[in-house]
Amino acid sequence: MRKPIAFAIVVALATAGCNHCEKLTEKICGELGSDCALWQEVGGPDQVIPGGRKVNKACGSIIDNELAYKGLVLSAKGVVYAEQLKRATEKGDKAGIEAAKQKLGEHTKAVQQGLSSLPK
Numbered sequence: 001m002r003k004p005i006a007f008a009i010v011v012a013l014a015t016a017g018c019n020h021c022e023k024l025t026e027k028i029c030g031e032l033g034s035d036c037a038l039w040q041e042v043g044g045p046d047q048v049i050p051g052g053r054k055v056n057k058a059c060g061s062i063i064d065n066e067l068a069y070k071g072l073v074l075s076a077k078g079v080v081y082a083e084q085l086k087r088a089t090e091k092g093d094k095a096g097i098e099a100a101k102q103k104l105g106e107h108t109k110a111v112q113q114g115l116s117s118l119p120k
Contacts, residue, residue, distance in 0.1 A: 020059035021049055024072075027063065031073045035080045042083050048075045067118070074111055081107055 025045050029036035039045070049072075050058040062068045081103045088096030 020056045020063060024049060024059045024063055024069075027069075028073055028076050032076060032080065035077075038083060039076055039080050042079060044076055044079045047079055048072050070114060074107070074114060077107055078104075078111075 028045075028048070029039070032039055049055075050062070052058075062072060081100055085097065085100035085104060087093075088100050
């Protein structure tokens, strides 16, 4: 009787910290707001969330590292804005194209600011 209880406790402790990547995805979605659905639709999490061995630890480290987190948010926004431009172009939506271009221009400035703030 004690073995199943001990096993359950070990499993619970081992999996307690296994959702850092989910937390990271949710946090990025919070930054994206209404653009989160589009980001997820085009596979954004797969493009910006790390993969491979020890991925949970990597996601936890990114959550705790302001520069790394900001870089992922910028990457996620870039994916969204590029997709918005692509879709507006495919539809021939001139207002949508201009809006997406404006977002991409502002995004480029944000990326340049981020790069200039990196330690040299």
